[in-house]
Amino acid sequence: MSRARLRALLAALLLACAAGAAAQAIDPLPFRDHAQELRFQHLTQQLRCLVCQNETLADSNADLARDMRHEVFRLMQQGKSDDEIKQYLVDRYSDFVLYKPPLQPNTWLLWFGPLLILAAGAVVVAVNVRRRARAGASGGDAADGPAPDNNTEDDW
Amino acid sequence: MTPELGQLALILALLLALAQSVLPLLGAWRGNRALMAVARPAAAGQAVFVALAFAILAWSFLHFDFSVRYVADNSNLELPWYYRIAAVWGAHEGSLLLWILILNVWTVALAIFGRNLPEAFAARVLAVLGLVSVGFLSFTIFTSDPFARLLPMPMNGADLNPVLQDPGMTFHPPMLYMGYVGFSVAFAFSIAALLGGSMEQAWVRQARPWTNAAWGFLTCGIVAGSWWAYAELGWGGWWFWDPVENASFMPWLVGAALIHAQAITEKRGSLRAWTILLSIFAFSLSLLGTFLVRSGVLTSVHAFASDPRRGLYILCFLAVVVGGSLLLYALRAPKVVGGKPFAVVSRETALLVGNLMLAVAAAMVLLGTLFPLLGDALHLGKVSVGPPYFGLLFPLLMTPVVLLLPLGPWLRWGKGDGGLLKGVLARCAVAALACAVVAAFFVHGEPKAILGVAAAVWVGAGVLLYVIKRWREMPRGRRYPAEMAGMLLAHLGVAVFLVGVLLSESLSVTRDVRMAPGDTQTIAGYRFRFDGIKQTVGPNWHAEQATVTVSRDGRPYGTMHPQKRTYPHDRVQTESAVDAGLTRDLYVALGEPMDAGNLQGAWALRLYYKPFVRWIWGGGLFMMLGGFVCACDRRFRGKRVAAAEGTDEAVPLPREARA
Secondary structure: OOHHHHHHHHHHHHHHHHHOOOOOOOOOOOOOOHHHHHHHHHHHOOEEOOOOOOOEOOOOOOHHHHHHHHHHHHHHHOOOOHHHHHHHHHHHHOHHHEOOOOOOHHHHHHHHHHHHHHHHHHHHHHHHHHHHHHHHHHOOOOOOOOOOOOOOOOOO | OHHHHHHHHHHHHHHHHHHHHHHHHHHHHHOOHHHHOOHHHHHHHHHHHHHHHHHHHHHHHHOOOOOEHHHHHHOOOOOOHHHHHHHHHOOHHHHHHHHHHHHHHHHHHHHHHHHHOOHHHHHHHHHHHHHHHHHHHHHHHHHOOOOOEOOOOOOOOOOOOHHHOOHHHHHHHHHHHHHHHHHHHHHHHHHHHHHHOOOOHHHHHHHHHHHHHHHHHHHHHHHHHHHHHHHHOOOOOOOOOOHHHHHHHHHHHHHHHHHHHHHHHHHHOOOHHHHHHHHHHHHHHHHHHHHHHHHOOOOOOOHHHHOHHHHHHHHHHHHHHHHHHHHHHHHHOOOOOOOOOOOOOOHHHHHHHHHHHHHHHHHHHHHHHHHHHHHHHOOOOOOOOOHHHHHHHHHHHHHHHHHHHHHHHHOOOOOOOHHHHHHHHHHHHHHHHHHHHHHHHHOOOOHHHHHHHHHHHHHHHHHHHHHHHHHHHOOOOOOOOHHHHHHHHHHHHHHHHHHHHHHHHHHOEEEEEEEOOOOEEEEOOEEEEEEEEEEEEOOOOEEEEEEEEEEEOOEEEEEEOOEEEEEHHHEEEEEOEEEOOOOEEEEEEEEEEOOOOOOOOOEEEEEEEEEOOHHHHHHHHHHHHHHHHHHOOHHHOOOOOOOOOOOOOOOOOHHHHHO
16 A cells, blocks of 8 residues: 555544544453453553554544454454564554554663663762762861751741 | 724733833843833733733633634534633633733732842843743734634534533643643743842742642642543543643643752752752743643644644744753853752752652653654654553652652751651551551452552651651641641642552453343442433433442442433533542443444443542642642741841741740
């Protein structure tokens, strides 16, 4: 399918989704047991409805989402593991379907970014605290004199 | 004719905003008192004209003036009057107007209550607020005119999105905007301080109640939005890490950090630069939040291209505000390390660690929210970032905060008492462990629920022990000054919130079921019987309404009526039935008939049992209350700004002088 046609199709699906967006997806399926139902709920909450603005497969009422839910259910009945099911969907719909992006070169920034910021911030805080502590120590503890009484309202 | 008056009022307001910003800045620079004195009357005049414009738009809604495009797009003849008022801020143009109105309310309040600020400083603060107003007013007038006409005039309007026709959604935007805009006060204080080159502790003391109040409003807005999503969307969730939610959560996180940083700066004089930087970030993220939600860029980066003028304006405005203030910061921020020294074990260090974690969490949320847009724009491939990402990283980042929280009030400024702290920690740990063991029996060994109980008791015990200590040791009337009471309330709110989140997430039961009339389903000991469907009508909708009878242990418990409403233009909206309780919610949502032709046959229903879910919003309300109570402290209002400069904190308050 050409890109333009794919885009047109997505646009049409998006409209279909928007029309029903306010009604939630209530989709009783014949689960084997309660454990399987829980597994299904957990799995579909990590997958994205491809045509909605920002809805999980579990929540979306779009036709495509319903079809994909049933696909997940079918694969589950076949005894496929969660990872296999995710891989199956990624092969068809790309990483876009996963709400938890896999760790790969184009998501390094996403996964390691917060860590880097934290590390940099921690260094700055540590340096500052040390400097302040030294300033306090070398200043002959002039600031505290008798230990400040935490009970007074004004020092609080 | 009337809508044109509204437009005229907006233009006059813009001119006054220009006067309010340019003249006092010049005056403060040249030392010209006459020019500085322009700020207050200009702010008052601007507020009058903005209020007039807002009233005219509301009037157009109330009188069904469909010749105004905005009114025609967002209301119709059947819409009840209260939702026609709410429709004023139901879409882009009107919500901008609401933003401007609230900015004017804050500005006027500041002009009134800020009388004891130094003259030049007050002039600069009002001028900065005026500049923000100029930015928003010109955005409204030139790209998003709410009074634009629609010719020929339609006989009836479209509709307010049914999703918004709910009390929660009526209050959510004004509260949220009160919060967003409130941070503009702290921002204006910081910019004025940078411009004037003086970093007095006095201005921080004056800024604190505004920041606390703004944060309280923002908390309230987020709670209202979360409650609305829970009740209205029918998914039973309370937070989706949706970009729209994240947009309001980022300023909240930075605001929480700012509140604590301001406390350090005001009390100890240290961290002035960091406080200023945080004020700039809190307001910048508020701006980003407003625009992210309103520009449509979240739907797709291509929405930007559909109306390039708006997108371009937003980008330029953000660049000027963020870039300009950061540049000013780089040039003028205090270089010397001021303030009192502190030891490694001290309240300052604890607050700094908390600040770091909150700031990193905000950065993480920002990265996760914008990453899909970046990836799309830079052709790195389409990725989705959703709840599993945030849900993994956020709790990790907040763990140190929760661990430090019970110590908060026990730590001393400057140098903490190690022995005392160890004692407190030991008591908190014992209490948390004991409660966790007891809870394990009730929650069937569910680890997340046990963790929730332990974490909440850990935080709560620290706070309550301190409450008891103050009660015992202090004379009546001096036990809990408002500032401290607010802190204790907000920290207690965290404990309540932890119970709500961890217990409801781990112990909830959800079932999608197919039920024919007479069928029953039992979850968590509650027996739900489906008693069929009947038709019902409201002011502007008709609905299929189910009757579900709930019983427990054979005793009747109540009746619930979930609806599936159809609004004009065939827009369908579910209305879930919620039976609220302190320890659990029962929640029923109505889906589709299993056989489309037969409404009296079987239907798809979703049943929820959600223990302690209400504690989530309860915790939020405690935090909100904490912010407001703190803002009321007399210490912030006194006229002793000039007198109590610097180190002397021991000036008695009038209240204590009496006591």
